[in-house]
Amino acid sequence: MHSLRNTRLPFKVSLSLLSLSLILPIQTSGLLFKPLTLPPSHPLSLQSYQPLTSATTTTTITTNNTTPSPLTLSTNMTLFYPAETAPHKATILGFPSTHAVPRDLLNQTRNEIMDLAVVISEFEPVRVHVRPEDESLARRILNERFQKLEDINNNNNNNNNNRTKKAKAKRFNLLNRRTRDNNSKEDDIPQYHLDRITFHPCPTNHPWVRDTAPVYVLDKSNPAHRIAIDFGFCEWGGKNLREINVRNEPLGLEADGEDERSPVSSRKGYAAPDNRHWENARFAKRVLEREFDLDEQAENNEIKVERVVSPLRLEGGALEVDGEGTFLATESSIICPHRNPSSSLTTREAIESHLRALLGVTKIIWFPGRKGLDITDCHVDGEVKFIEPGLVVQNKPHPKTGKAEMEIYKEIKEILGRETDAQGRKIRVVELEAADPDLVGWGGDYDEGGEEELEKEQEEAAGTYVNFYFVNGGLIVPAFGDQKRDRKAVETLRGLISPERKIRQVYVSALPLMGGVVHCVTQQVI
Template sequence: MPAETDVQTGTIMAWPTAHSVGDEKYPATGSEIRKTRQEVAEIAKAIAKHQPVEIFVRDPKLGEPARGFPDTNLSSAKEMLGRVKNMTLHVTQNVHSLWARDTGPVFVQSLHGPVRNTWGRSDDPGMGFSRKNTASETVGLLLNYNNWGRKLPPNVDAYFAGYTTQTLNKSSRIAPFVAEGGGIEVDGEGTLLATESSLLNPNRNPGIDKTTMERYFAEFLGIEKTIWIPGCRGADITDDHIDSIARFSAPGTVLLSKPFDNGKNGVLDAYHDAKEILSKATDAKGRRLKLIDVPEPDPRKVLGEDYDPQWSTVSYINYTLVNGAVVLAKFGDERFDEQAKRIVGEQFPGRVVEQVDLRELASQGGGIHCATQQIPA
């Protein structure tokens, strides 16, 4: 699996359906749905300045079972993005939520020539697919997305990874484990960061231990060394994904998200645990890791006093990298926003820092990285 700093041919994104914003317990208003889509559009526009964006939109002919809201999927996407250069809209039945990092494929490079997917005349390719033969050295690894450990009812996002891979004329392989793209972080030189709380969780991988999982990482991602962070089961819908905790800015250097101490017991415990483990760890090349803190703003200040910790994240390191730029969140606290821009920008010399206002996605438990998936060159 290439590092995110490597050259890319584009970025995958998904347009949120009205039904995917909020849930039955906390139904979204029409205003919240529009604001969520506007944030997704702004992320897409920032990326499109630097490379192509492939954005997948639910087919309006299928209807939208969304608590009485009219189907505005394609019309809203065209309104907000239809005239943006470097943007391609793909209409499909196989998309539901905006979280393409987790629902989409993780792209890896074959070390043994092109990987082929071949369909026979009598084969049934399944919902929304076609009998299209593919052969590619860039391969979409399908991670068996199960709604973050079956926390939500099944929906068509389960088909999104395979469908996108086929649409982009890439071959695919199914991993022998369940994960989401936000749950793994690689340096491109054989080292992987992950949380035990997400990947070694019976809601995803019952009965699979570290040794077995590391063997899978070696076979399917080319990993030689996995550094495990405990994480916290149930801390959020992802069970503590690594991409809001720790990210490689380069081999041997890790950016660590430091939560704001708002007086709640244990708010910094997971951070200190992660920092202690990483400070003692070595990577696949035997290097000790250099750790750089990126402080988070007070979530009460930027999301409101009634924010829900289980459905919110204000991590700056949930950025995404594209050719020549890093797309970074701006939460509305000027001091912290500027500090994050400086710290993250210093780690990516030669890249423009594109900051995008984020509130709705943050309130829904995700960020810019969660909404994107890179396609390596």
């Protein structure tokens, strides 16, 4: 996902291999998209998986592939994962549900997701996936947040000097500071577009769509051919075990087959008792079922998106590319038997073979990461991200942060210092120091009373500015309430990106307490 180290998790981290099932072959009749048809012997084909009989009515899926082989989807197709700065058709968001967010953080988490929807609408369409029973509430919150953000812009534009009012607005709303430098205009007032925000009923509970949603890629031989990879979300290797929904229904191993979210798993494979256990694992598929209706150019039932179900299980937060062949990742979050119990997917060679075929990467730079340090096993998108080919920003832990975080930082810095990218260039590294953990989640320097404080536990929250998100013509950067570092992050990024690209900063307090920031709750559609 991102940077969850030492954070307040809404999950009980366990070594148990509770996980969501690998998606089985699907029927194409009645669907608005179709999966790619691969040869049965192809390592990416679900036909290469052999069902095993079980003492129960469940089906356990394993793979017979024991040695890696070069992967080629077809002679006429080369998959390619563009950089995040490439044009987007839209951004996916997930409206937080009581099934996945603690009660004390739920309202503010919803506010922050809707703030992001409003801010991103300035640049591109936004698709908010929401449980059907929550849709009317989501629409109401969106309208409220839109009006609040508009009021903030009007107050800023009118040079309102009421400090308390400004502080309160910054405290619980968008900290939408307009960048003032030689490349920005004094009349750079955000123009939000509610008509660009659409709601899509979908049984989903996680807001972490970076990890649950499909990863969109292109076909180099046919750029109009859009493909989406379903990496079979498995609750980060089965770590989501704690009951956190309002009905107090037990999850996973504590349930007796009636839970809707998490099937059990073992080192032999993933078991799916029935379809009710697939809510999060099926999210990527359900997103793609909407693609046909959403594509204005689709005619005569023309297929616009094709789906690949990958036997390699990972999350979008584990992927970082420059669009020119370079791939950055942590070993701990990808080379992981909890996600991939099959013996054929536990070696670096086998995993790299899949990554090269699915993402079109040619140079893979691995960082060690840390297994078990957070629920994601140290996703790369909380540590380092590309600004452009040859240029990355790296998270520098705050001095108050723990020893493990500093060790990770030093390891990544050392590796980047000696590596070159896929084109043979040295990689320039610019550091962004993380926010003061004592301020993250409290309202920070902006709090001047008048608002109910979020509960803050002793653990540190995620305060990495590296977890930003590129949109069409813009960059969405988190703000945590550490005024000095919030401002420094924007100033640093302003000096690195194109002058034409606008920076918008969004204040978050609940998301960091659950370990996520902006990148973790967004996913681009291309």
